[in-house]
Structures are given as structure tokens and as C-alpha cells.
Amino acid sequence: MLGPGDEEAAAAAPGGGRGPAHFPVHESVFKGDVRRLSALIRTQDIGQKDSHGNAPLHLAVMLGHKECAHLLLAHNAPVNVGNAQGWSPLAEAISYGDRQMTLLRKLKQQFRESVEEKRPRLLKALKELGDFYLELHWDFQSSVPLLSRILPSDACKIHKQGINIRLDTTLIDFTDMKCQQGNLSFIFNGDAAPSESFVVLDNEQKVYRRIHHEESEMETEEEVDILMSSDIYSATLSTKSITFTRAQTGWLFREDKTERVGNFSADFYLVNGLVLELRKRREHLSEEDILRNKAIMESLSKGGNLMEQNFEPVRRQSLTPPSPNTITWEEYISAENGKAPHLGRELVCKESKKTFKATIAMSQEFSLGIESLLNALEVIAPFKHFNKLREFVQMKLPPGFPVKLDISVFPTITATVTFQEFRYDEFDESIFTIPDDYKEDPSCFPDL
Incomplete structure (x- = not known):
């Protein structure tokens, strides 16, 4: 929520009113401020996208801020959401390479919940x-x-x-x-x-x-x-x-x-x-x-299969983290739309x-x-x-x-x-049942 005088300050911010005052959750994640994030998370939209299309979870993953990521996930921050380039937090987690932040389990849980939420409407439509x-x-x-x-x-x-x-x-x-x-x-x-x-x-x-x-x-x-x-x-x-x-x-x-x-x-x-x-x-x-x-x-293109390639997934170790971020919050949020400074691995x-x-x-x-x-x-x-x-x-x-x-x-x-x-x-x-x-x-x- 904007307080008295905040609207004028926001309008004057870089990006035509899309400055830091509009994205307090993103800012707290960017800076790794878990205490502030914990206070904001109860009243703010944690799925909101900033001017570059990133949700707070994108930033937490790209910057390797695990505590922020875990806190956002505990409050059901959406995992299947794309930024301006179409990348999801899961994609960024794969790039970062930390096994503990792949977000896969949460993505599957949210998908099941979405299916169950749609189910009554879908059944009603099919019945009609x-x-x-x-x-x-x-x-x-x-x-x-x-x-x-x-x-x-x-x-x-x-x-x-x-x-x-x-x-x-x-x-x-x-x-x-x-x-x-x-x-x-x-x-x-x-x-x-x-x-x-x-x-x-x-x-x-x-x-x-x-x-x-x-x-x-x-x-x-x-x-x-x-x-x-x-x-x-x-x-x-x-x-x-x-x-x-x-x-x-x-x-x-x-x-x-x-x-x-x-x-x-x-x-x-x-x-x-x-x-x-x-x-x-x-x-x-x-x-x-x-x-x-x-x-x-x-x-595969020649008609082979994975068995012929002796394909067995090998247990992957977490990658060495990318170089520490040197970009400030102000530099990130004030960058021109579509030209956000890159965060995370090169x-x-x-x-x-x-x-x-x-x-x-x-x-x-x-x-x-x-x-x-x-x-x-x-x-x-x-x-x-x-x-x-x-x-x-x-x-x-x-x-x-x-x-x-x-x-x-x-x-x-x-x-x-x-x-x-x-x-x-x-x-x-019988055609709608599994054969014995x-x-x-x-x-x-x-x-x-």
C-alpha cells in the first residue's frame, strides 16, 4: 500500500512510476533481508512481477538467497510463472545448480492443487x-x-x-x-x-x-x-x-x-x-x-531408444555457485524494460x-x-x-x-x-476402465 506522498515519489522514480517503492517484496529479496520479507509477506502479493517480469521467487533463486526462497515457497509463491524472457523460477534454479533449490516438488504440488481446484468446474462442464x-x-x-x-x-x-x-x-x-x-x-x-x-x-x-x-x-x-x-x-x-x-x-x-x-x-x-x-x-x-x-x-532421430544409449541418470552434484552479485537494487530496478542486468550464472x-x-x-x-x-x-x-x-x-x-x-x-x-x-x-x-x-x-x- 502507498502512504501519503508515496504516489508522487513513485511517479518520479526511474521507469515512469515503476521504481523501488512499488516492489518492496522484490527489494527485500534482492537484498536478502529475510526479516523485512517475513513482515511484508503477510500483506503483499508475492506473485507480483516487477518491471522486468521477475517475481520475487525469480530473484531469490537467481541470487542464491536460500532463506528468502524457502520463505516464499512456504507461503506458496507460484513456481510456474515466466518472466519477460519466458524463464520460470525452476529454470533459473536449474541454471544456479543448487539441488536444494530446484523447486520441482513445489511445482508438482501446485499443479495438483490447480487440477483439484478446476475439477468441480470441469466435471460440471462435462456433465452438461x-x-x-x-x-x-x-x-x-x-x-x-x-x-x-x-x-x-x-x-x-x-x-x-x-x-x-x-x-x-x-x-x-x-x-x-x-x-x-x-x-x-x-x-x-x-x-x-x-x-x-x-x-x-x-x-x-x-x-x-x-x-x-x-x-x-x-x-x-x-x-x-x-x-x-x-x-x-x-x-x-x-x-x-x-x-x-x-x-x-x-x-x-x-x-x-x-x-x-x-x-x-x-x-x-x-x-x-x-x-x-x-x-x-x-x-x-x-x-x-x-x-x-x-x-x-x-x-532417437534415427529410430533408436534410450536403452540403446545405456541411458541411466547419474546423481548430479550441486554446481559451484556463480560469482557473487555486484549489481545494486537501484541499478536493477531502474534499468530499461527488457534490458535488465543479468543476475546469476553467466x-x-x-x-x-x-x-x-x-x-x-x-x-x-x-x-x-x-x-x-x-x-x-x-x-x-x-x-x-x-x-x-x-x-x-x-x-x-x-x-x-x-x-x-x-x-x-x-x-x-x-x-x-x-x-x-x-x-x-x-x-x-468398460472402455473407461483399466483392463484386468x-x-x-x-x-x-x-x-x-
């Missing part, structure tokens, strides 16, 4: 939907003939009945030209307890895993080892400049493009200004880590931007609404490519339902998502 079968196809195509032969495709089937959903898919993930396929079924059972609701079945190995089970200490420590030996990624999809214009057809006489997609008449639009900003950091990695990771990626970062070309077909004949689709996609969000689809559909789209999306994911590769079939239907309840001959394997699907 009719029971249906929805089929959508993923196809990756290339102008390079030989490449087209190895690109994946998938006919994904979604069954929804009551407050249960089942998704059958063969495409687990497609990222950075690497395809991960299998024969999986994802089941959400709304009647089960939260810890029992989400299950993934491997129909080839006949094993299953409960997605949101609480990891053991050993599992968490092994995940920390993997994080500390891997690149740190940040991907930001810029939607501010996106516009939609009607696609045209015809040579002499141009007219708006309207075609049938499956059983639905659809209007086609060009998507303009879709930009993905990618950042990769590796200042925490040794030369041995980099070479090892490169060998693993090369093996960055080794590679940045790139990708501009995507896309077209989208919107049909006003489709029975399912966008909001209903978003609720269904929210349930199956643990699958990475469905989460990406959900992020795209959340944009302010033209009128109708997106029955087809063509998007250029690489210069020579286009991904096509098509909603081929939709019908209201009823199903045998499947065994539980908590170690399968480590990326989910």
Missing part, C-alpha cells in the same frame, strides 16, 4: 455435454518426397460419456523433428478420487501409469538429475499480432474460399502474424553433458524466432462448441501436442468451429489437424 464420439486426424506432410515417407500421422479417437473421457492415440509427441509414437489410451474417470482419475495405458506393453500420483523421494531426485543434465527450453507463442483474413480462390474472378471438410461446410481463413520465440540455455552443462545429449538425440543462450504460415477452416454446422472442445482438451492436456492445439484454439478465432487447421511447423513440413467425424453416441462403460491383465508401471511415460 452430451455423450459423443469425436475423431480427429494429425497428418504431417513435406515438399521433400523422402521426408514425407517417415513423417507421422494419427487418427485420434475420443469417447466421452457422462464425466468420463477416453482418448486413443498413436502419436505421443512431435517436437523438433523428433517423432514419438506408440499405442496409447488416456482415460479420465471423473467418478474416481483425484489421485486415481488420470490413467495412461500402453496397449502394446499392457502396462499403465496414474498420471498425477505423488512421486517418491527417489523419483523426484532422479528427475532433478535429468533436469540438471539437460538443456533448459522456453517457447513463447506471440498472439498479439495475429490476424485472420478470408482465403481466396479462383484465377480471374476471386471469391472467398468455402469447401466441405468431411461432412461440414467451412469457411477458410489465412492466419497472419503467428510467431514462436524459442530460447535454449545450457550454462549449467559440462562439455561431457552436451556431447552425451547430442549422441542421445542423434540416436548465460549461454541461443534464441530463434519462427514465423508460421497457417490456414484454418471454420464451420458453423459443427455440433460441438469451442468452449466444450476446450474443456475436453483441458482433460487431455498432459499430451503435449494436444496442449499446443488447446493453446491455439484459445485464441479469438473467426465464427464457427475449427474443423481443419494447416500450419507450417518447419520450412518444408506442414501439420494438418482435421476433425473428421463427430456424433452423439453411447458406449460400454494390465500391470501398473509408474516409470512408463516419464514425459507425461
Whole structure:
């Protein structure tokens, strides 16, 4: 809260009113003042971002102020929050390299709490939907003939009945030209307890895993080892400049493009200004880590697997702390937006931007609404490519339902998502249960 006269002082501060008086929690963390932080934490917003997009937890981690970090975490400071460059406190903790500040356990706890908080709304939305079968196809195509032969495709089937959903898919993930396929079924059972609701079945190995089970200490420590030996990624999809214009057809006489997609008449639009900003950091990695990771990626790109690489996470020791910070609070907070002095370990970062070309077909004949689709996609969000689809559909789209999306994911590769079939239907309840001959394997699907 600002006292009498504080508003005038703040307005005169560097950065046009975004000076130190506006960020007392950040200042106390920056200076390692635990006593002041303890007093402020009861009345201030500890998730607030400063003019550089950093939350107090970012600063505590980057500066190695453990007591401040632990105090913020004890008061449930958000871990999954990005700064201006898209880096989370967890990413900064990996860079700093102190095993005691990885924040991983807290991140997972907050994710479970978020899922449980959304659960009543999600169940209500599913209950109000009719029971249906929805089929959508993923196809990756290339102008390079030989490449087209190895690109994946998938006919994904979604069954929804009551407050249960089942998704059958063969495409687990497609990222950075690497395809991960299998024969999986994802089941959400709304009647089960939260810890029992989400299950993934491997129909080839006949094993299953409960997605949101609480990891053991050993599992968490092994995940920390993997994080500390891997690149740190940040991907930001810029939607501010996106516009939609009607696609045209015809040579002499141009007219708006309207075609049938499956059983639905659809209007086609060009998507303009879709930009993905990618950042990769590796200042925490040794030369041995980099070479090892490169060998693993090369093996995976050729169809190999981690077992062939004798991949066993090695217990990582905490790194030597970075050089002590010499930047003052005033220098940090008064720096121009987007040009904050770097805190923590010296960055080794590679940045790139990708501009995507896309077209989208919107049909006003489709029975399912966008909001209903978003609720269904929210349930199956643990699958990475469905989460990406959900992020795209959340944009302010033209009128109708997106029955087809063509998007250029690489210069020579286009991904096509098509909603081929939709019908209201009823199903045998057994398809929403785990088969009796499947065994539980908590170690399968480590990326989910």
C-alpha cells in the first residue's frame, strides 16, 4: 500500500512510476533481508512481477538467497510463472545448480492443487455435454518426397460419456523433428478420487501409469538429475499480432474460399502474424553433458531408444555457485524494460524466432462448441501436442468451429489437424476402465 506522498515519489522514480517503492517484496529479496520479507509477506502479493517480469521467487533463486526462497515457497509463491524472457523460477534454479533449490516438488504440488481446484468446474462442464464420439486426424506432410515417407500421422479417437473421457492415440509427441509414437489410451474417470482419475495405458506393453500420483523421494531426485543434465527450453507463442483474413480462390474472378471438410461446410481463413520465440540455455552443462545429449538425440532421430544409449541418470552434484552479485537494487530496478542486468550464472543462450504460415477452416454446422472442445482438451492436456492445439484454439478465432487447421511447423513440413467425424453416441462403460491383465508401471511415460 502507498502512504501519503508515496504516489508522487513513485511517479518520479526511474521507469515512469515503476521504481523501488512499488516492489518492496522484490527489494527485500534482492537484498536478502529475510526479516523485512517475513513482515511484508503477510500483506503483499508475492506473485507480483516487477518491471522486468521477475517475481520475487525469480530473484531469490537467481541470487542464491536460500532463506528468502524457502520463505516464499512456504507461503506458496507460484513456481510456474515466466518472466519477460519466458524463464520460470525452476529454470533459473536449474541454471544456479543448487539441488536444494530446484523447486520441482513445489511445482508438482501446485499443479495438483490447480487440477483439484478446476475439477468441480470441469466435471460440471462435462456433465452438461452430451455423450459423443469425436475423431480427429494429425497428418504431417513435406515438399521433400523422402521426408514425407517417415513423417507421422494419427487418427485420434475420443469417447466421452457422462464425466468420463477416453482418448486413443498413436502419436505421443512431435517436437523438433523428433517423432514419438506408440499405442496409447488416456482415460479420465471423473467418478474416481483425484489421485486415481488420470490413467495412461500402453496397449502394446499392457502396462499403465496414474498420471498425477505423488512421486517418491527417489523419483523426484532422479528427475532433478535429468533436469540438471539437460538443456533448459522456453517457447513463447506471440498472439498479439495475429490476424485472420478470408482465403481466396479462383484465377480471374476471386471469391472467398468455402469447401466441405468431411461432412461440414467451412469457411477458410489465412492466419497472419503467428510467431514462436524459442530460447535454449545450457550454462549449467559440462562439455561431457552436451556431447552425451547430442549422441542421445542423434540416436532417437534415427529410430533408436534410450536403452540403446545405456541411458541411466547419474546423481548430479550441486554446481559451484556463480560469482557473487555486484549489481545494486537501484541499478536493477531502474534499468530499461527488457534490458535488465543479468543476475546469476553467466548465460549461454541461443534464441530463434519462427514465423508460421497457417490456414484454418471454420464451420458453423459443427455440433460441438469451442468452449466444450476446450474443456475436453483441458482433460487431455498432459499430451503435449494436444496442449499446443488447446493453446491455439484459445485464441479469438473467426465464427464457427475449427474443423481443419494447416500450419507450417518447419520450412518444408506442414501439420494438418482435421476433425473428421463427430456424433452423439453411447458406449460400454468398460472402455473407461483399466483392463484386468494390465500391470501398473509408474516409470512408463516419464514425459507425461
